[in-house]
Amino acid sequence: MAAQKINEGLEHLAKAEKYLKTGFLKWKPDYDSAASEYGKAAVAFKNAKQFEQAKDACLREAVAHENNRALFHAAKAYEQAGMMLKEMQKLPEAVQLIEKASMMYLENGTPDTAAMALERAGKLIENVDPEKAVQLYQQTANVFENEERLRQAVELLGKASRLLVRGRRFDEAALSIQKEKNIYKEIENYPTCYKKTIAQVLVHLHRNDYVAAERCVRESYSIPGFSGSEDCAALEQLLEGYDQQDQDQVSEVCNSPLFKYMDNDYAKLGLSLVVPGGGIKKKATAPQAKSEGATAPTAEEDEDEYAGGLC
Numbered sequence: 644m645a646a647q648k649i650n651e652g653l654e655h656l657a658k659a660e661k662y663l664k665t666g667f668l669k670w671k672p673d674y675d676s677a678a679s680e681y682g683k684a685a686v687a688f689k690n691a692k693q694f695e696q697a698k699d700a701c702l703r704e705a706v707a708h709e710n711n712r713a714l715f716h717a718a719k720a721y722e723q724a725g726m727m728l729k730e731m732q733k734l735p736e737a738v739q740l741i742e743k744a745s746m747m748y749l750e751n752g753t754p755d756t757a758a759m760a761l762e763r764a765g766k767l768i769e770n771v772d773p774e775k776a777v778q779l780y781q782q783t784a785n786v787f788e789n790e791e792r793l794r795q796a797v798e799l800l801g802k803a804s805r806l807l808v809r810g811r812r813f814d815e816a817a818l819s820i821q822k823e824k825n826i827y828k829e830i831e832n833y834p835t836c837y838k839k840t841i842a843q844v845l846v847h848l849h850r851n852d853y854v855a856a857e858r859c860v861r862e863s864y865s866i867p868g869f870s871g872s873e874d875c876a877a878l879e880q881l882l883e884g885y886d887q888q889d890q891d892q893v894s895e896v897c898n899s900p901l902f903k904y905m906d907n908d909y910a911k912l913g914l915s916l917v918v919p920g921g922g923i924k925k926k927a928t929a930p931q932a933k934s935e936g937a938t939a940p941t942a943e944e945d946e947d948e949y950a951g952g953l954c
Contacts, residue, residue, distance in 0.1 A: 645691040652696065655680045659703070678707035678716065685723065700729035715756075718747035722760055734771050738764045738779070749786070758786040762799065773810050777803045777919035781819075788826075797826040801906075804842070808908045813850045817843060828866060836866050837874035838905065844878055845912040848885060851919070857882055877901050888918045 659680035662673040681704035688697035705720035725740035741764040748757035765779035766847035780803040787796035800823045807816035822838040840863045860878050863869045877896055884892030896902065897913035904910070 648687045648691035649693060649696075652684040652691065652693070652700065655684035655687060656700065659684065659707075663707075672709045672710070674711035675713075678704050678711065678713075678720075681707060682720070685720075686764045686823075687913075689727065693788065694727045694730045698724045711894075712828075714747050714751040715724075715753060718744040718751065718756075718760075721747065725764075729767055734768055735775075738768050738775065741767075742779075745782075753789050754786050754932055758783045758790075758795070761786065763800070769806070779814075780806070793826050793830050797823055797830075800826070805906060805908045808846065811849075815852065817846050817855070820846060827895050831862050833867050833869070834872075836863070837872050838868075840869070841874055841878060841902065841905065841908045842912075844881065845909055845916065848916055849912055853882070853885060867923060873901060885916075885918050888920055890918050893918050 646690040659677040660681065662677035665672055681700050685697045685700035685704060688694070688700055699891040701720050701724035705717045705724065708717035708720060710716075721740050725744065728734075728737035728740065740759050745757040745760040745764075748760060749756070761779050761783040765776045765783065768779070769776040780799045784796040784799040784803070787793070787799065800819060804816055804819040804823060807813075807819055820839055820843050824836055824843070827833075827835045827839060840859055843859045844856045847853075847859065860875070860882065863875070869875050877899060881893060881896040884896065885891075893916060897916055900912040902910060905913070
């Protein structure tokens with residue numbers, strides 16, 4: 644079966660080359676027919692699992708379409724070549740071709756298709772090169788934003804933010820989450836704004852920037868409904884515990900369902916949050932009056948009282 648498909652592919656290649664030849668009675672190559680034959684060859688090679696040959700046929704098809712000024716079809720062929728490289732586990736090269744395809748889609752005036760191609764490239768490379776995936780998701784978000792498709796744009800920004808958090812690139816993550824929050828505010832999705840404020844605060848605290856975390860909460864009071872929400876109450880409790888170096892209080896907030904059922908990357912930030920010094924603040928107890936029979940603490944007891952050091 645494979646040998647039959649390979650022969651079929653070679654036949655289509657030969658036909659394509661004939662369409663490209665010129666002569667005394669044929670001054671111009673027939674790019675359209677050649678592209679069609681290259682496309683058929685690519686399918687035959689792909690079915691035979693000859694991905695290198697399939698990729699080459701796709702690239703030839705793309706060039707033929709370009710020469711015929713058929714940008715959309717050329718972009719499709721480049722994207723298909725990229726998918727053949729994916730089958731060969733050559734992911735960086737695959738992404739390069741898909742990016743090239745997306746630029747051609749944009750040039751052709753089909754931004755939706757360009758955005759989908761970029762998102763596909765991001766998914767391909769996410770586990771191999773998260774930094775590149777972030778760039779691709781941000782590019783996709785920009786395309787959607789330019790088309791005023793804000794819901795799609797913010798979804799892609801969310802993917803970028805989570806990857807930045809996963810890579811502990813907290814400065815960039817803080818900016819990305821703020822952009823998400825601005826868009827959710829613009830489309831009046833206020834409950835999601837509350838969740839993004841929680842994400843922001845966790846990121847800022849992991850940056851050891853309490854002031855920025857507090858400012859996020861303060862600025863969020865302008866969002867309708869935030870001040871009376873459970874999100875607001877939890878964040879105030881979290882910041883209080885962090886400021887007072889009370890690890891128990893911080894852990895209690897971060898282990899609450901409100902935090903634990905966030906996106907996994909943010910839930911992990913909460914569970915791993917440690918207050919400065921990492922200590923547990925001891926609750927103050929009321930001094931007891933000395934009874935008549937009370938004795939002064941022994942030297943051993945006195946020493947034990949400060950065994951943990953002075954706070």
